[in-house]
Amino acid sequence: xNAQVNMDNRGIEFGFGFLSQEASFDIQFSLIDYDGSxxxxxxxxxxxxxxxxxxxxxxxxxxxxxxxxxxxxxxxNYLINKTASFYVEFFRNVPLLLQIFFWYFAALRAxxxxxxxxxxxxxxxxxxxGLYTIAPVWNNFDVFFIALIIALIVIYFFNKFAKRKxxxxxxxxxxxxxxxxxxxxIPALTFIVGGVDLSWSFPELKQxxxxxxxxxxxxxxxxxxxxxxxxxxxxxxxxxxxNVRAGIQGVGKGQKEAAASIGLTPSQVLKLVxxxxxxxxIIPPTTNQYLNLTKNSSLAAAIxxxxxxxxFAGTAMMQTGRAIEIVAITMATYLSISLTxxxxxxxxxxxxxxxxx
Amino acid sequence: MSNINxxxxxxxxxxxxxxxxxxxxxxxxxxxxxxxxYEKNITGFLPRFISFFTPLIFGMIxxxxxxxxxxxxxxxxEINKNINTNNFNAALSVSIIIxxxxxxxxxxxxxxxxxxxVGDTKEACTGGGACWVYIKVWFNRFIYGMxxxxxxxxxxxxxxxxxxxxxxxxxFPAKFKKYLTFYYVIFxxxxxxxxxxxxISGGEFGLEWVETGxxxxxxxxxxxxxxxxxxxxxxxxxxxxxxRSDLGVIKYSSLSFIEFWRGVPLITVLFMSAVMFxxxxxxxTYVDKLIRVIVxxxxxxxxxxxxxxxxxxxxxxxGQYDAAKSLGMGYWKxxxxxxxxxxxxxxIPGIANTFLALVKDTPxxxxxGLLELVGMLNLAKTNPKWLGFSMEGYxxxxxxxxxxxxxxxKYSQKLELKxxxxx
Numbered sequence: 001x002n003a004q005v006n007m008d009n010r011g012i013e014f015g016f017g018f019l020s021q022e023a024s025f026d027i028q029f030s031l032i033d034y035d036g037s038x039x040x041x042x043x044x045x046x047x048x049x050x051x052x053x054x055x056x057x058x059x060x061x062x063x064x065x066x067x068x069x070x071x072x073x074x075x076x077n078y079l080i081n082k083t084a085s086f087y088v089e090f091f092r093n094v095p096l097l098l099q100i101f102f103w104y105f106a107a108l109r110a111x112x113x114x115x116x117x118x119x120x121x122x123x124x125x126x127x128x129x130g131l132y133t134i135a136p137v138w139n140n141f142d143v144f145f146i147a148l149i150i151a152l153i154v155i156y157f158f159n160k161f162a163k164r165k166x167x168x169x170x171x172x173x174x175x176x177x178x179x180x181x182x183x184x185x186i187p188a189l190t191f192i193v194g195g196v197d198l199s200w201s202f203p204e205l206k207q208x209x210x211x212x213x214x215x216x217x218x219x220x221x222x223x224x225x226x227x228x229x230x231x232x233x234x235x236x237x238x239x240x241x242x243n244v245r246a247g248i249q250g251v252g253k254g255q256k257e258a259a260a261s262i263g264l265t266p267s268q269v270l271k272l273v274x275x276x277x278x279x280x281x282i283i284p285p286t287t288n289q290y291l292n293l294t295k296n297s298s299l300a301a302a303i304x305x306x307x308x309x310x311x312f313a314g315t316a317m318m319q320t321g322r323a324i325e326i327v328a329i330t331m332a333t334y335l336s337i338s339l340t341x342x343x344x345x346x347x348x349x350x351x352x353x354x355x356x357x
Numbered sequence: 358m359s360n361i362n363x364x365x366x367x368x369x370x371x372x373x374x375x376x377x378x379x380x381x382x383x384x385x386x387x388x389x390x391x392x393x394x395y396e397k398n399i400t401g402f403l404p405r406f407i408s409f410f411t412p413l414i415f416g417m418i419x420x421x422x423x424x425x426x427x428x429x430x431x432x433x434x435e436i437n438k439n440i441n442t443n444n445f446n447a448a449l450s451v452s453i454i455i456x457x458x459x460x461x462x463x464x465x466x467x468x469x470x471x472x473x474x475v476g477d478t479k480e481a482c483t484g485g486g487a488c489w490v491y492i493k494v495w496f497n498r499f500i501y502g503m504x505x506x507x508x509x510x511x512x513x514x515x516x517x518x519x520x521x522x523x524x525x526x527x528x529f530p531a532k533f534k535k536y537l538t539f540y541y542v543i544f545x546x547x548x549x550x551x552x553x554x555x556x557i558s559g560g561e562f563g564l565e566w567v568e569t570g571x572x573x574x575x576x577x578x579x580x581x582x583x584x585x586x587x588x589x590x591x592x593x594x595x596x597x598x599x600x601r602s603d604l605g606v607i608k609y610s611s612l613s614f615i616e617f618w619r620g621v622p623l624i625t626v627l628f629m630s631a632v633m634f635x636x637x638x639x640x641x642t643y644v645d646k647l648i649r650v651i652v653x654x655x656x657x658x659x660x661x662x663x664x665x666x667x668x669x670x671x672x673x674x675x676g677q678y679d680a681a682k683s684l685g686m687g688y689w690k691x692x693x694x695x696x697x698x699x700x701x702x703x704x705i706p707g708i709a710n711t712f713l714a715l716v717k718d719t720p721x722x723x724x725x726g727l728l729e730l731v732g733m734l735n736l737a738k739t740n741p742k743w744l745g746f747s748m749e750g751y752x753x754x755x756x757x758x759x760x761x762x763x764x765x766x767k768y769s770q771k772l773e774l775k776x777x778x779x780x
Binding site: 089110296324334 | 439440450453456457616617619623625629636713717719720721723724731734735747748751754755758759762763
């Protein structure tokens, strides 16, 4: 084995024991407790969580933006239609890495220093060092969290019940509004009876040295995260918009007319006839885009957002020199995220596929 | 002139409604412009909340007044049909127009009106706009990377020859049409490789040797994309066929190959080619960085191409296979003459998307230390003499990439139409 010879020459041993050694490097931004005295395994976890965080935010935002743009592209209004196409054609044809660089090195660098930043919405500061905004301070958060879960369970059973009622008696409940009501009321009750208390902590300007300022308190979002999320969202939303457009166009005109002719209202046509069919076309390629977004988030390494690639395949590899193990672990991590989602998608596709007799 | 109903504009008082509508509409636009660009609030006497929305309200009133069906004026009817069908639509239209003015005016200022075009030093940039001098001074670096200035004709010559050869295929006489595939798939890549090896890299025939580390800029983008494109297509095709093979070994090895490359981000693949791959080589051997990168990108994109082609293969009806077999065709003959031509035609958009993704992925080669256009920009912006012009650089690169990708996607749409046959 060449690899064996090479590793012997460089004095490296193969093995995963290094994971429990002390990492002795710091990470700028972390969702869990971390400092240099923790192990490499902990550093790996920090990187993985940061990757998942940016992917999660990106997926939610790009879905919202993508659906809006996709619907706008079908608008009969010429101006809206053209603006949406312009957006899609523009952001789709510029490399993502370039967009990330643009936001991080060019656009966000033009923001004011912390001491000069104006107050936005009475709560936030947009500065060159990132966004500082209010942070919730919870009392008895776990009670609130349990209430949320209970609300979700109740909503699930309510929907099941409503569906059965509709199938048996043809009776329709306003499912969406009742669900929303449950979702608000049950957690809100905990404020009264559960001892849950919420207050906001505001960022305050603090002088570190004569010319160095920062904000304390509140929630600080680093510019790397903002740049990355912006670029990923704007880029992926173009693909989702195209999927949404294709999906809605893919539902035949006859479906709409047939639904209208049996007396459904326009909103019922959309809800009961168009959307279920369009979603069947939209969802598979859109999941692919979610996967792409997650994989593309690895470009974070280029602007020093501490994601999995930067923390583990970058810093940790420099320090330990264990190229094979670390690249293998990193690839295996992404691979298992991808495969998990594709297995889930295959199952989902089978479930929603048209049942042909 | 009796009973003018302002709630229902009608044809009788067409001119009055038109004049009033236009007045209100432009009042809205002017109000907005004054407010935004000259900081004069002509509706300042109103409460702040209302005066913020006055441009929108004026614009909507204006559009409402000109919403007259079958007015007989062609232009007005077009407007009403396209942007002014009801109040909601009018509100959206006015908002978009205001947004466009809001976005385009400062951009125009930055791009052209306040920009600096003349000069050779940073001091020449005095205006508030873009400093295109920066692009001008660094232009050669952005296109050729660290390639020596005196030798840049070699890069130009190579690109001109390759482009000419590519174009020649277009003028092939009908008699030789069947060799066209051979020409593009085998002859052209070999010629290009030889040209790049002897002309750009040099080292023989009295040409100075230029190491690949010095290559860079846009020309490197082209070299990497060109070779990866050419190689990823046949490999992807083989993988797609392999995935549908009856032989379990071939089927599952293709399947796992495809799923592996599709499951990992390109940046980790490049990491692998940079730090992990050399570990597996016998001591003393060295594979050039550029070749490693091209191989990595090729394999990565081949997996995506394979999935696209598989889609085309699956879309063909079984009858095509059966018919080809009943004519006594073997596996290769059937696929080359009957199946693939039809399947590939179906997946032109998908293949174009994969190729576009490939071109857009080339900037990633910065992780192994090769600096194509975007990498050169990042290098240039850290030059102490030229600090603070990153915006111009990224905009420049963005425009170039946009032109490349947009024309590629338009070309693919044309191809799609050309090969479209009704079945």
